[in-house]
Amino acid sequence: MSKTKVQFTDDQFIDGLRTGSNEILTALYKKYYNLVLKFIVNNSGSEQAAQDIYQETMIVLYENVQKPAFALNCQLQTYVYSVAKRLWLKQLKKNGKTFLFKDDIENELVDVSEDINDHLNKETDIEKMNKSLSELGEPCGTLIKDFYVNRLSMDDIAEKFGYTNADNAKNQKYKCLQRLKKYFFEHEITSIETEKEKNENDRFI
Amino acid sequence: MRTTDLFDNYLNQSLTAEEKVNFEQQLTSEPALNKAFKEHKQLIAALQDHSKREDLKEALTTIHAKEFASGAKIIPVNSDNFRKGFGRTAAIAATTALIAVLSTIALLSAGGYLLKQQNTQLSELNRKVLKLEASSDAIIENITKPKVVYAPANLEGSAFALNNKGYIITSYHMVKGADSIFIQNNLTQRTLTRLVLTDPTLDLADLKIYDANKVLNWQVPFSLKEKATEVGEKVFTLGYPRQDMVYGEGSLSSLSGYSNDTTMYQVSIPVNPGNSGGPLLDDNGNIIGVIRGKLTSSEATGFAVKAHEIIKSFKSIGADSTKQELLAQGKKVSLKNMKRSEQIKKINPYVFNVLVYKKD
Numbered sequence: 291m292s293k294t295k296v297q298f299t300d301d302q303f304i305d306g307l308r309t310g311s312n313e314i315l316t317a318l319y320k321k322y323y324n325l326v327l328k329f330i331v332n333n334s335g336s337e338q339a340a341q342d343i344y345q346e347t348m349i350v351l352y353e354n355v356q357k358p359a360f361a362l363n364c365q366l367q368t369y370v371y372s373v374a375k376r377l378w379l380k381q382l383k384k385n386g387k388t389f390l391f392k393d394d395i396e397n398e399l400v401d402v403s404e405d406i407n408d409h410l411n412k413e414t415d416i417e418k419m420n421k422s423l424s425e426l427g428e429p430c431g432t433l434i435k436d437f438y439v440n441r442l443s444m445d446d447i448a449e450k451f452g453y454t455n456a457d458n459a460k461n462q463k464y465k466c467l468q469r470l471k472k473y474f475f476e477h478e479i480t481s482i483e484t485e486k487e488k489n490e491n492d493r494f495i
Numbered sequence: 496m497r498t499t500d501l502f503d504n505y506l507n508q509s510l511t512a513e514e515k516v517n518f519e520q521q522l523t524s525e526p527a528l529n530k531a532f533k534e535h536k537q538l539i540a541a542l543q544d545h546s547k548r549e550d551l552k553e554a555l556t557t558i559h560a561k562e563f564a565s566g567a568k569i570i571p572v573n574s575d576n577f578r579k580g581f582g583r584t585a586a587i588a589a590t591t592a593l594i595a596v597l598s599t600i601a602l603l604s605a606g607g608y609l610l611k612q613q614n615t616q617l618s619e620l621n622r623k624v625l626k627l628e629a630s631s632d633a634i635i636e637n638i639t640k641p642k643v644v645y646a647p648a649n650l651e652g653s654a655f656a657l658n659n660k661g662y663i664i665t666s667y668h669m670v671k672g673a674d675s676i677f678i679q680n681n682l683t684q685r686t687l688t689r690l691v692l693t694d695p696t697l698d699l700a701d702l703k704i705y706d707a708n709k710v711l712n713w714q715v716p717f718s719l720k721e722k723a724t725e726v727g728e729k730v731f732t733l734g735y736p737r738q739d740m741v742y743g744e745g746s747l748s749s750l751s752g753y754s755n756d757t758t759m760y761q762v763s764i765p766v767n768p769g770n771s772g773g774p775l776l777d778d779n780g781n782i783i784g785v786i787r788g789k790l791t792s793s794e795a796t797g798f799a800v801k802a803h804e805i806i807k808s809f810k811s812i813g814a815d816s817t818k819q820e821l822l823a824q825g826k827k828v829s830l831k832n833m834k835r836s837e838q839i840k841k842i843n844p845y846v847f848n849v850l851v852y853k854k855d
Contacts, residue, residue, distance in 0.1 A: 423545070439542065
């Protein structure tokens with residue numbers, strides 16, 4: 291009987307994230323949640339805030355791992371902690387708070403600013419897309435996603451949405467795409483920050 | 496061809512070599528086209544990123560709900576967690592508490608799950624947990640530990656340990672379509688498992704406990720018996736038709752089960768909803784089968800899948816590490832020549848209540 295705990299190495303986590311393994315994602319999520327929870331709660335955050343920050347941390351990690359050039363040059367734990375800390379700091383600043391952090395592993399931070407900046411740049415476009423898609427409405431949103439994300443053929447789309455043939459579906463897709471484009475580029479950088487402000491319901495002491 | 500189609504075809508690499516060269520030349524010579532193309536790329540990238548992000552968020556939220564909200568972690572209801580994320584759990588807690596006051600009777604459905612559509616004689620024995628269920632134990636728990644609240648499972652039944660590696664056997668019909676599966680008993684706190692293997696023809700499912708720490712000290716005192724058991728032998732079962740473990744005994748009455756199915760034994764043990772997935776043991780404490788169902792027309796006619804059929808099923812899977820682990824059965828403790836009550840004390844820690852959660 292072996293006494294070794296079923297554990298994944300940092301490399302296994304990274305490979306698993308690259309291949310989209312749900313098992314790895316679950317194991318990873320479980321592994322560092324308490325670390326981040328403790329940090330946020332110790333630094334005037336609620337459990338809900340910790341969950342939000344941790345989710346964003348996982349997204350940053352996930353997205354950066356997908357880059358071919360990504361290389362982890364520290365322990366995964368240090369990376370996760372550093373990202374979570376940066377994101378929380380940003381959040382606190384936005385709320386006009388400054389804090390002296392209570393850190394457990396203060397000297398074990400790595401510079402993750404580049405990874406976070408990549409994430410935030412992407413975030414801007416994703417927020418715009420989110421808004422544009424809700425303005426676009428249905429069936430346009432689904433149709434566009436079926437073509438560009440799910441890679442359905444025009445024949446499949448015609449059948450799914452009840453168009454008489456692929457050409458009609460193609461026309462419809464074109465009209466939808468033009469509208470989406472209009473909304474998307476109208477928004478530019480506008481409402482992202484205010485939108486976030488609205489969702490802000492963390493309680494600060 | 497519309498410009499956007501040209502863009503799409505270029506990005507999908509479905510242009511011919513010649514078209515591709517032409518298009519790239521156009522891009523350099525026509526700034527307006529170049530700008531439109533860049534915008535198109537940005538738009539499509541944002542669309543794809545948005546989709547990916549939404550999927551990821553959903554996956555993470557599901558993981559969180561599963562691992563930290565619906566059971567694996569104790570949620571203090573009266574703190575400031577009473578918010579968006581935990582609101583649902585808290586609402587269920589409130590409902591449970593209210594009903595606990597109103598009713599002290601556990602409402603169990605009568606195990607109406609039917610194995611074969613054309614015939615309604617054999618009912619499988621999962622315990623469908625009604626939303627209104629509140630046993631006296633739950634009430635006491637609510638009074639003494641008002642902060643610990645789990646969402647009620649959609650389905651409950653029995654299970655038992657296969658070996659010291661944390662593998663658990665239960666019935667397939669219990670876990671079919673499950674979203675998450677927990678096990679618990681008096682000694683093992685509620686813990687999450689994952690589905691390792693299913694064999695619908697034997698109604699067999701194999702789970703594994705996620706947390707390897709939980710099984711470090713395991714000494715499973717029984718194993719699957721490879722030899723067939725004779726008619727007339729004394730047999731017994733342990734299971735969770737309700738929140739506490741219940742013992743049932745009888746004898747092996749036939750070497751074939753429901754409609755002459757030779758993968759099953761018939762036993763004269765009164766089994767109830769919730770017994771599904773429990774172990775069937777012989778006098779010496781060997782596992783000879785897994786309780787699967789009973790005749791709806793008779794209270795004391797149960798059916799169990801034969802242990803050696805299960806071993807056969809394990810052997811039929813391709814060679815991999817899981818197969819080795821499933822077949823590893825080493826037991827150090829023997830239950831032979833022990834008094835029944837002593838046997839049960841040894842077996843008790845390795846028989847579990849299964850809690851199955853399904854989406855909607």
